[in-house]
């Protein structure tokens with residue numbers, strides 16, 4: 001599936017959080033989206049996945065306009081996401097968490113799918129654990145796995161690497177690899193430059209709602225505008 005976003009604009013009151021944002025992702029591509037705090041990254045994902053309605057712009061998946069559709073309809077169109085704040089159901093097991101998005105297909109079918117996804121993301125051993133007791137990194141992997149339950153073709157990950165140990169980060173990188181191999185397109189948002197720069201071949205940089213750079217990791221690292229936007233933060 002190909003995602004093409006044009007002129008996506010979001011204002012909160014008089015504040016433009018996202019200003020004529022453009023993006024295109026082809027199948028199997030892991031595209032990075034970075035930028036300082038408040039740059040508009042989550043706003044972009046929220047506008048693309050129907051959580052908020054943009055003031056202007058277009059979000060097309062395989063030529064089909066999605067602006068104005070509900071989050072559920074956008075999910076059915078093949079675009080899934082995770083949230084910046086972990087959102088597992090703490091009172092449920094990992095298996096139960098995974099099955100929720102697929103329960104409409106029946107418990108049995110949902111559990112079969114959950115086992116498939118768990119295998120792909122290396123979390124089979126966690127299926128019977130309580131979600132509330134999982135280490136942070138495992139919780140993140142379960143969230144990505146849960147978002148994969150409906151077999152989306154486009155996946156948006158909002159800071160999946162935050163708070164992961166180096167080992168857990170390797171697990172996440174493997175998972176991203178697996179997604180790309182199965183031709184899922186991934187939009188990866190993260191402040192962890194090592195993660196973004198190694199997982200993505202192309203990176204877009206947002207600053208105060210505007211795209212200030214787009215290119216390969218090397219081009220991005222050497223871009224003076226990017227260095228300036230991150231002044232004092234390091235890239």
Ligand SMILES: Nc1ncnc2c1ncn2[C@@H]1O[C@H](COP(=O)(O)OP(=O)(O)OP(=O)(O)O)[C@@H](O)[C@H]1O
Nearest residue numbers: 012015017035036037038039040041042043044084
């Ligand atoms: N619901 C909201 N109402 C008003 N302003 C908002 C709202 N959500 C975000 N903003 C503002 O919009 C701008 C973009 O915020 P956003 O959360 O998209 O940034 P971000 O790039 O995801 O930042 P971070 O890296 O901290 O997650 C910020 O100035 C923020 O304060």
Ligand SMILES: [Mg+2]
Nearest residue numbers: 041042043084
């Ligand atoms: Mg954010």
